[in-house]
Amino acid sequence: MWMQFSNGFAYLLSEAKNDNSMTKLKLIYEGKAKKIFETDDPALYIQEFKDDATAFNALKRGTITGKGAVNNKISSVLFQHVEKEGIPTHFVKQLSDREMLIRKVQIIPLEVTVRNITAGGMSKLLGIEEGIRLKEPVYEIHYKKDALADPLINEEHALALGLATRAELETIRQYALRVNDFLRKFFEKLNIDLVDFKLEFGRAGAQIILADEISPDTCRFWEKGTGRKLDKDRFRRDLGDVESAYQEMLEKVTGKLG
Numbered sequence: 389m390w391m392q393f394s395n396g397f398a399y400l401l402s403e404a405k406n407d408n409s410m411t412k413l414k415l416i417y418e419g420k421a422k423k424i425f426e427t428d429d430p431a432l433y434i435q436e437f438k439d440d441a442t443a444f445n446a447l448k449r450g451t452i453t454g455k456g457a458v459n460n461k462i463s464s465v466l467f468q469h470v471e472k473e474g475i476p477t478h479f480v481k482q483l484s485d486r487e488m489l490i491r492k493v494q495i496i497p498l499e500v501t502v503r504n505i506t507a508g509g510m511s512k513l514l515g516i517e518e519g520i521r522l523k524e525p526v527y528e529i530h531y532k533k534d535a536l537a538d539p540l541i542n543e544e545h546a547l548a549l550g551l552a553t554r555a556e557l558e559t560i561r562q563y564a565l566r567v568n569d570f571l572r573k574f575f576e577k578l579n580i581d582l583v584d585f586k587l588e589f590g591r592a593g594a595q596i597i598l599a600d601e602i603s604p605d606t607c608r609f610w611e612k613g614t615g616r617k618l619d620k621d622r623f624r625r626d627l628g629d630v631e632s633a634y635q636e637m638l639e640k641v642t643g644k645l646g
């Protein structure tokens with residue numbers, strides 16, 4: 389897929405050629421931004437990224453043109469960096485613009501967030517302004533339940549509900565904080581403040597691995613100095629220039645800018 393950038397250049401978004409050696413079989417899950425397909429290998433799935441965007445528990449719906457391809461590429465790059473940091477992920481390889489080959493996982497119904505700067509849910513919950521640098525990263529777990537808009541819970545709730553074991557929760561916490569340490573420094577070099585982000589984890593056999601995606605849909609990225617938002621808040625808050633913000637993050641993450 390060729391993308392036209394504001395600087396007038398067009399370039400090939402994904403170097404990965406379509407890899408027809410993997411056959412896409414039955415659709416087994418369709419979420420707000422992604423579809424998951426079985427493949428002819430029982431240990432592998434294909435994750436397909438859509439341009440559909442939703443916010444506020446799907447009350448707001450729209451399309452961000454090119455988002456699926458951008459999020460696939462950004463996630464592919466970031467998963468590979470995170471793997472190198474010793475955190476196992478579901479990423480196997482990027483198959484095409486919108487398709488990622490992933491390990492089959494059983495998703496743990498938790499949305500794990502780490503925050504470095506106040507914004508969004510934390511500001512609302514505690515009645516504090518956005519943009520305050522936190523003295524320590526704030527680690528949170530939310531119960532993945534659309535009907536309740538993913539409520540904040542603690543580890544005792546997760547244990548009592550049997551969502552994960554104590555050992556699994558500890559692994560998830562360690563991995564999430566290590567992902568934060570890595571990503572914060574990575575984006576620092578790109579002149580971006582990593583405000584907060586959401587991760588999802590799954591079980592692959594007995595192993596806990598990072599799943600889902602790491603993208604402008606799931607992170608808050610603020611340009612240092614100006615505070616300009618380069619993430620899904622542009623869509624959530626009707627700030628305009630949504631597509632160009634996603635493309636700017638793609639160019640930064642792939643080393644073509646910044």
Ligand code: 5GP
Pocket residue numbers: 499501507508509510538584585586605606607608620
């Ligand atoms: P908040 O709790 O402030 O709404 O979100 C914290 C961070 O996690 C933000 O970077 C946000 O993008 C991400 N996040 C939390 N829940 C979701 C969700 O259901 N979907 C997506 N795409 N991101 C989420």
